[in-house]
Amino acid sequence: MAKVGVCIEMDRGEVKRANLGVLAAARGDGDNEVYALVSGRCEDRAKALLSEHGARKIVEISTEKGDLAASPDLEARVLGEAVKRYGFDLVLGLSSARGKDLLARIAALMNIPLTLDCIGLDIRERMVVKSHFSGKALARIKLPAGGCAACGIRPNAIEPAPAPVETEVETFRSSADDPGRMAVKEIRQGAGGEIDLTEADIVVAGGRGVGGAEGFRMLEACAEALRGAVGASRAAVDAGWAPHSMQVGQTGKTVSPRLYIACGISGSVQHFAGMKTAKAIVAINTDKDAPIFGKCDYGLQADLFEVVPALTEKLKSRLPG
Amino acid sequence: MQIYVCVKHVPDTAATIRVIGGTGFDESVKFVMNPYDEYAVEQALRVRQQQGTGEVVVVSVGKPAAMSAIRSALAVGADRGILVKTDRQFLDSAVTSQALAKVIRQDGAPDLIFTGKQSVDTEGMQTHFRLAAALDLPVATDVAAFTMTDGKVVVEREIGGGTRESIEMTLPCVVGATRGLNEPRYPKLSDIMKARKKQVREMDLEELGVQPAPSGAPELVALEAAPERGEARMLLGTPREMAEQLLEHLRNEAKVL
Ligand SMILES: Cc1cc2nc3c(=O)[nH]c(=O)nc-3n(C[C@H](O)[C@H](O)[C@H](O)COP(=O)(O)OP(=O)(O)OC[C@H]3O[C@@H](n4cnc5c(N)ncnc54)[C@H](O)[C@@H]3O)c2cc1C
Ligand SMILES: Nc1ncnc2c1ncn2[C@@H]1O[C@H](COP(=O)(O)O)[C@@H](O)[C@H]1O
Numbered sequence: 001m002a003k004v005g006v007c008i009e010m011d012r013g014e015v016k017r018a019n020l021g022v023l024a025a026a027r028g029d030g031d032n033e034v035y036a037l038v039s040g041r042c043e044d045r046a047k048a049l050l051s052e053h054g055a056r057k058i059v060e061i062s063t064e065k066g067d068l069a070a071s072p073d074l075e076a077r078v079l080g081e082a083v084k085r086y087g088f089d090l091v092l093g094l095s096s097a098r099g100k101d102l103l104a105r106i107a108a109l110m111n112i113p114l115t116l117d118c119i120g121l122d123i124r125e126r127m128v129v130k131s132h133f134s135g136k137a138l139a140r141i142k143l144p145a146g147g148c149a150a151c152g153i154r155p156n157a158i159e160p161a162p163a164p165v166e167t168e169v170e171t172f173r174s175s176a177d178d179p180g181r182m183a184v185k186e187i188r189q190g191a192g193g194e195i196d197l198t199e200a201d202i203v204v205a206g207g208r209g210v211g212g213a214e215g216f217r218m219l220e221a222c223a224e225a226l227r228g229a230v231g232a233s234r235a236a237v238d239a240g241w242a243p244h245s246m247q248v249g250q251t252g253k254t255v256s257p258r259l260y261i262a263c264g265i266s267g268s269v270q271h272f273a274g275m276k277t278a279k280a281i282v283a284i285n286t287d288k289d290a291p292i293f294g295k296c297d298y299g300l301q302a303d304l305f306e307v308v309p310a311l312t313e314k315l316k317s318r319l320p321g
Numbered sequence: 322m323q324i325y326v327c328v329k330h331v332p333d334t335a336a337t338i339r340v341i342g343g344t345g346f347d348e349s350v351k352f353v354m355n356p357y358d359e360y361a362v363e364q365a366l367r368v369r370q371q372q373g374t375g376e377v378v379v380v381s382v383g384k385p386a387a388m389s390a391i392r393s394a395l396a397v398g399a400d401r402g403i404l405v406k407t408d409r410q411f412l413d414s415a416v417t418s419q420a421l422a423k424v425i426r427q428d429g430a431p432d433l434i435f436t437g438k439q440s441v442d443t444e445g446m447q448t449h450f451r452l453a454a455a456l457d458l459p460v461a462t463d464v465a466a467f468t469m470t471d472g473k474v475v476v477e478r479e480i481g482g483g484t485r486e487s488i489e490m491t492l493p494c495v496v497g498a499t500r501g502l503n504e505p506r507y508p509k510l511s512d513i514m515k516a517r518k519k520q521v522r523e524m525d526l527e528e529l530g531v532q533p534a535p536s537g538a539p540e541l542v543a544l545e546a547a548p549e550r551g552e553a554r555m556l557l558g559t560p561r562e563m564a565e566q567l568l569e570h571l572r573n574e575a576k577v578l
C-alpha cells in the first residue's frame with residue numbers, strides 16, 4: 001500500500017475532469033491511500049466528485065501568507081510542506097501547463113525525482129512510462145524505492161474509473177513564507193474556446209485541406225456537437241487560419257484524447273508526435289494515398305466539406321440537448 | 322548584465338531514432354542545439370543589445386560533441402562558452418542542474434539565466450526549476466513573451482486554451498523559453514569563422530563534485546520505439562453514408578462515443 005497525494009487542478013471552483021484519470025492512477029490496484037490536495041476551499045460539488053473517484057481524504061491547503069493563485073513560489077512551498085508533513089510515497093498531478101509548473105517547483109524545492117508527461121504508471125513497481133524523442137520512443141523509468149517522488153500524468157492518458165469511498169475533509173495550514181520574488185499579474189482568456197485542447201476528450205483537427213478560417217468554423221460546429229475542442233496542423237496555423245495555441249504536434253500541443261478526427265491533414269511525423277497516443281484516430285482526406293491512412297483507425301476518403309457537416313448534423317439529431 | 326544560457330546537444334527532431342541495447346539509441350544521427358534553447362540564446366542576445374552592454378555565456382553539460390551546440394550559439398553572437406563534459410547522453414536532471422548551478426556560480430554573478438522549456442530527447446521539463454532552486458532564484462517556464470524594465474522582468478506564458486498568464490519576477494531569475502518568444506537569427510558565414518576563436522572553457526563533470534540526489538535517481542529501464550498504428554479501416558459509400566458508419570463504429574466498436 002502506498003500513500004499518494006494528488007494535486008487537484010481546479011477551474012473556477014470545479015474539479016477539472018482530467019483530474020479523474022490521475023485519481024484512478026493514484027488508486028492503482030486499489031489499496032493505495034489517496035489524498036486529494038486542494039488549494040483553498042473545496043466546495044460540495046467538488047467534494048462529491050473527489051469522493052466518487054476514490055479520494056479517502058481531501059486536504060484543503062490554506063495559508064495566511066498570501067494568495068496561492070497569485071504566487072507560484074508560495075503555492076509550491078505550501079504544498080511542499082504538506083507533502084512532507086503527510087509523508088507521501090508519491091505525489092501526482094496533471095501534466096497540464098499549470099500542473100507541470102507546480103510539480104516541477106515542488107520537486108525542485110524538495111529535491112525529489114520527477115517524471116512529467118507520464119502515460120503509464122505502476123505504483124507498486126514504481127514504474128512510469130513516458131515519451132522520449134518527441135513521441136518517437138517510449139521510456140520505462142523506475143523511480144527510486146525509498147522516499148517521495150513526483151509524477152505528472154498526461155491529461156486523458158489514464159481513464160477515469162469511479163470508485164466511491166467515504167471521504168474525510170481536513171485543513172492543512174502552512175506557515176511557509178512567500179519569498180516575494182514573483183507574482184502573477186494578469187490572466188488573459190484566449191480565443192481557444194471553452195474546452196482546453198490538451199484536456200479535451202475529443203479533438204476535431206484541421207489541416208491545409210480546410211482551406212481557410214471559415215473552414216475552421218465548420219470544424220468548431222462539429223466539435224461543439226461532440227463536446228470537444230478544435231486543433232490544427234502547423235500548415236493551418238502558419239497560414240493564419242488558427243492561432244498557435246491550437247497547433248497539435250512536435251512544436252505545438254501534445255494531446256491524448258479518446259477520439260481524434262483529423263480533417264485535411266496529411267499525417268506528417270511532426271503532427272503525429274502530438275496526437276499518436278489518442279485512443280482512436282479518424283482521418284478524413286480526399287487523397288487515398290495520404291500517409292495518414294497508413295497509421296490511423298478509421299479512414300474516410302472524402303471531401304471534408306461534405307463529410308464534416310453530415311457528421312455534425314447526425315450528431316445533433318442523436319444527442320439529446 | 323551577466324547573462325547565462327543553458328543549451329543541450331540533442332538529436333535533430335527529424336532524425337530517425339533507432340533503439341539499441343534496451344536503453345540506448347543509435348547516436349550516429351545528426352545532433353543539433355535543442356530547438357527551445359535557440360529561443361533562449363536569441364532572447365539573451367536581445368537583452369544584451371537592449372542594455373547596450375553585458376556578456377552572454379553559453380553553458381552545456383554533455384558529451385564532448387556538445388561543443389558544436391556551444392559553437393552555434395557563439396556563431397549567432399554569444400560571447401563565450403563553458404562545456405561540462407560527461408560520457409552519457411541521459412543524465413539525471415538533478416545532476417545536470419547541479420552541474421549548471423556550480424559552473425555558473427563559479428563563473429560569475431548571473432543577472433539572468435535563459436533555458437529552453439524542455440529538451441526534445443528526454444522531455445524532462447524540469448532542469449531549469451532545479452537550477453533555480455539550487456541558486457535560490459525565481460523561475461518561470463513556457464515563456465512566450467519577455468520584457469525587462471527597472472530591474473524587473475515580466476514574462477507571459479500560455480496556460481492552456483490560448484489563455485495567457487503574465488508574471489512579474491525580480492532579477493536575477495531563470496526563464497524557460499518556448500516557441501513564439503522570438504525569431505532566432507541565422508549565423509552569417511563570417512560569424513561562424515569568428516566563433517571558432519571565441520573562448521570555451523572545458524571541464525569534466527567529475528571535477529565539479531556534484532552530489533547525487535539524496536533519494537536516488539530515476540533509472541531508465543527500457544527504451545522502446547513507440548508503437549505505430551496499422552492501416553486504417555476505410556469506410557465506403559457516399560459522404561453521408563460514411564458519416565453514418567463512422568458514428569456507428571465509434572459508438573459500438575471503438576466505444577469512444
Ligand atoms: C521542426 C518541424 C516541426 C514541425 N512541427 C509541427 C507541428 O507541431 N505540428 C504540425 O502539424 N506540423 C509540424 N511540422 C510540419 C509538418 O512537417 C507538416 O508540414 C504539416 O504537419 C503539414 O500539415 P497538413 O497535414 O495540414 O498539410 P499537408 O501536408 O499539405 O496536407 C493537407 C492534406 O489535406 C488533404 N486535403 C486537401 N483538401 C481536402 C479536402 N477538401 N478534404 C479532405 N482532405 C483534403 C490533402 O490531400 C492533404 O493530404 C513541423 C515541421 C518541422 C520541420
Ligand atoms: N545537459 C544540459 N546542458 C545544458 N542545459 C541543459 C541540459 N539539460 C537541460 N538543459 C536546459 O534545461 C532545459 C530543460 O531541459 P529538460 O529538463 O531536460 O527538459 C533545456 O531546454 C536546456 O536549456
